[in-house]
Amino acid sequence: MKILFVSEDLVAGNIAYLLTQDGHDVKLFIGDKNRRNNFTGMVKKIDSWKKELDWVGKEGLIIFDGCGHGSIQDELRTKGYSVVGSNEEGNKLENDRAYGDKIFKEYGLSTVALINFPSIEAAITYVKKNRKKWVIKQNSVGTSLKGFNYVGMLDDAEDTLDVLENYRTETKYGDGVITLQEKIDGVEIGVGRYFNGKDWVGPMEINMEHKKFFPGDLGPTTSEMGTLAWYDDSDENKLFKQTLDKLTPYLQKIDFRGDFEVNCIVNEKGAFPLEATPRFGSPIVHLQSDIHESSWANFLKAIADGKNFDLKWKKGYGIVVVVTVPTSLPFPFTRSERYVSPKNITIYLDSLTQEERKHVHFEDVSKDVKNGKERYYISDDRGYVLYVSYVAKTAKEAREGVYSIVKKIFIPKMFYRNDIGLKFIERDRDLLKKWGYLK
DSSP states (O other): OEEEEEESSOTTHHHHHHHHHTTOEEEEEEOOGGGTTTTTTTSEEESOSGGGHHHHTTTSEEEEOSSSOHHHHHHHHHTTOOEESOOHHHHHHHHOHHHHHHHHHHTTOOOOOEEEESSHHHHHHHHHHSOSOEEEEESSSSSTTGGGOEEOOOTTOHHHHHHHHHHHTOTTTTTOOEEEEEOOOSEEEEEEEEEESSSEEEEEEEEEEEEEEETTTEEEEEEEEEEEEEEEOOTTOHHHHHTGGGGHHHHHHTTOEEEEEEEEEEETTEEEEEEEEOSOOTTHHHHHHHHBOSOHHHHHHHHHTTOOOOOOBOOSEEEEEEEEOOOSOOTTSOTTSOOOOOTTOEEBOTTSOHHHHTTEEESSEEEEEETTEEEEEEOOSSSEEEEEEEEESSHHHHHHHHHHHHTTOBOTTOBOOSOTTHHIIIIIHHHHHHTTSOO
8 A cells, every 4th residue: 555654753653664564655754854864764755745645646545643734634635535643623622722621511521620821921820819739731732842741739839830930931931822720639541542534443542641751750741651551342431431422523523533532530520631632642652553453554544534444452451661862961960961962872672582573663763784784773862762562461461561571672871661550550440440430
């Protein structure tokens, strides 16, 4: 199959590599000029995806793995192209949190207070008059401002005000729209499923993200450091019924075709959506590659064409771990130390068996031949080098499996969280069972 893969920052770039390995004719376009060195020697790359429309044709498949091309995707579908990803309405849902909250309310989902502010000053004024725990969020897609996010811990909101005051002195934040969302107690959990414009396709995915930098959920918020997830094919699943199922008419109305996920806080009172991700997500897409037994190409082609698909998948629990390297001067380094780029450092995978390599998924990576030997190497400064996944009958076995592979990989200065899935085993699993969200 001819497949045109359009990506801004390689959220699901490894899928292009897997499709190439499966024998499909794939052309990859990377929108971010700083990321175009990745996947060299692994996937055929192009400078302009629009020039390839005649090549891919109406019989081929066009994949958009991120957000920002919504109106273009809608236009291509109107012209008869087979397109999977998001759309204009999906982009709006993700980029404008207040709009997303409005849609949730309109379709009967439970919500908590969420307010957009035109400036940090306006947010500060509001919090001073409304003292409670607030979550500070950037009101845009992507990872460029992930460090902006903050989860308030004090009932009198003094910590939230401290953070907002600190941000006010940073010119890079300017007067862009930011969001405050009321913090509620419970377990953070997401539910996602693929939609073909008419109905849901395949089982739903229940996921638990690990966004903090350090084990034990300590440190700053990152894009994500790992995920625990499992699939459920029962449409009576409580989390699905309280969220995605209610949004079915909305997704039909906007003709959405792709992966749609809602992140929630659940407790004894119900499920409260925090945000929607109407696109491929990372690192969950790499875990999906492990859970799915069916071909990515056939599955995504069916989604794009509005058809049903009998997806074959593994039962049990899956874990994906993000393996990263330093990219600037984080603690404990000092400002006087010179930053050294990780580019061109070799990724040592020789200790892995061929079967174990199937669990490794790439991002800031390219391939070449050095000293007569094929090697993978770091080809970017972003830090997200690769992902390791594993699926097993229990979460405990999934943890054992994934970390047994991670420990066989060597990259100079590499680091990762070693507790992905542990909080679920020790605490959250019992709470989810108690509240009816887990069998």
